[in-house]
Amino acid sequence: MAASLNQVDQNLKDLMVFHDVARALTSSLDLDTILRSIMQQMELFFQPETWSLLIVDEARNDLFYAVAVGHAESELRDMRIPMSEGFAGWVADTGETLIVPEASLDPRATSLPENRISFQVRSALCLPIRSRMRTIGVLQLFNCRFETLTPYTVSFLHVLCDFAAIAIENAKSVQRIQELTITDDCTGIYNVRHLYSQLEAELARSRRFNVPFSLIFIDLDHFKLINDEYGHLAGSRLLAEFAQALKLTVRRVDIVFRYGGDEFMVLLPETTKEEAREAAIRLYSEMRDKSFDIGVGSTVKIKSSYGVATFPEDGAFIHELIRTADSMLYMVKETSRDGVAVAGEGITHASPSFLVR
Incomplete structure (x- = not known):
């Protein structure tokens, strides 16, 4: 019992x-x-x-x-x-x-x-x-x-x-x-929704520890020519190839996002303006030399324009910082294309822009 x-x-x-x-x-x-x-x-x-x-x-x-x-x-x-x-x-x-x-x-x-x-x-x-x-x-x-x-x-x-x-x-x-909610379907990298989430976290961390961070805004030059000549599927393939190459080229601590269309953003934590300038120039040079398979029996090289902004000197808030990086990007687009512009310094690296097939 x-x-x-x-x-x-x-x-x-x-x-x-x-x-x-x-x-x-x-x-x-x-x-x-x-x-x-x-x-x-x-x-x-x-x-x-x-x-x-x-x-x-x-x-x-x-x-x-x-x-x-x-x-x-x-x-x-x-x-x-x-x-x-x-x-x-x-x-x-x-x-x-x-x-x-x-x-x-x-x-x-x-x-x-x-x-x-x-x-x-x-x-x-x-x-x-x-x-x-x-x-x-x-x-x-x-x-x-x-x-x-x-x-x-x-x-x-x-x-x-x-x-x-x-x-x-x-x-x-x-x-x-x-x-799925933070990943861009076309490129497989983070989307703009996640960009703003990460920027809020980085802004709070930078304010708390009094450290800078930087943004690099990237836009592909003459991307429309790819769509016109090879079709939109080839254009989407190029965006995906470019995004993955960009992700492999940045530092491990940096984060790559698709901002929209043929625009990308790189978040560089704890990075000064001088360091961000060097990073942008390195990206510019390495991405400029790469050939991308666009899936129609062809490879292309494509040029890009880069705009750099740094917290806190170029913007104390997220939208202000993005707006500054965007204005630097379009400074390049409206002049030489195929170059790098840094807030407070202007165009620091540029060469004649053309598309090589």
């Missing part, structure tokens, strides 16, 4: 765990918050010394740490694990649960990132997080109490992994929706 009551009590506790996890899934869209809520329930059962949850990056064919708990969390966050490498890589590749009672006897332990940051992995329990017949993540528990591992508790862990899979898929869906 007592054993039956204990079992009922345990079943009620388990139901409360699932209730709490389900509530976490519906109360937040933040993946980190949800995963930590789920895994806190796991810790109560298995008391591992540390644990981590990794997500598969299908584009790069590796895994990254979505959540890592313990003294080495900050170090693990930046590490990536190739598929098939270590415990997590093996689980992600095979989709099977891995139980390692003695890690020192397993050759896969030699490549564990945890062992490279002064944490000794003595034992491991790794489970796949699966959704739609594929592995999307891996849960790792290190140095847990193996006496707690029973068929029931392992099944309990798999249920928690199913909840984690739901959270990850929901987060990816939200991210895809968010990306």
Whole structure:
């Protein structure tokens, strides 16, 4: 009788765990918050010394740490694990649960990132997080109490992994929706809506820390000739090719946007006017020399005009700063085209404009 009551009590506790996890899934869209809520329930059962949850990056064919708990969390966050490498890589590749009672006897332990940051992995329990017949993540528990591992508790862990899979898929869906709202359909770069959002954030940050930032406004010269001669599909292809080349040419901290039509904007955080001028001239030179495949058996080179403005000297507000960069752009367009103009300095770099096919 007592054993039956204990079992009922345990079943009620388990139901409360699932209730709490389900509530976490519906109360937040933040993946980190949800995963930590789920895994806190796991810790109560298995008391591992540390644990981590990794997500598969299908584009790069590796895994990254979505959540890592313990003294080495900050170090693990930046590490990536190739598929098939270590415990997590093996689980992600095979989709099977891995139980390692003695890690020192397993050759896969030699490549564990945890062992490279002064944490000794003595034992491991790794489970796949699966959704739609594929592995999307891996849960790792290190140095847990193996006496707690029973068929029931392992099944309990798999249920928690199913909840984690739901959270990850929901987060990816939200991210895809968010990306659609801020991405330009034609070019694949950020749209003007996201530009204004980023400018508001950058303006607030620059005011708070008293640092400058700059804008480069770009307009393609004689773009209409491409549409007239090759058609609008070729013109759209050129815009996409130009946008991606621009994105690859700027610094990693810079952000590229399509402003509209054949106009683009580059946001340069913490960048002085002198640095922005040099960046614009470098962009001008590199983009001028590139050939673009427009998809009709032809490649073209196209010239561009550039206008530069810097916060705070060229505008204390977003629209004022854009207006200044735009006026510099059209200073180039109305004179030589194919050049760079900087607010307060005028045209600083220019050459005769022509379209080369």
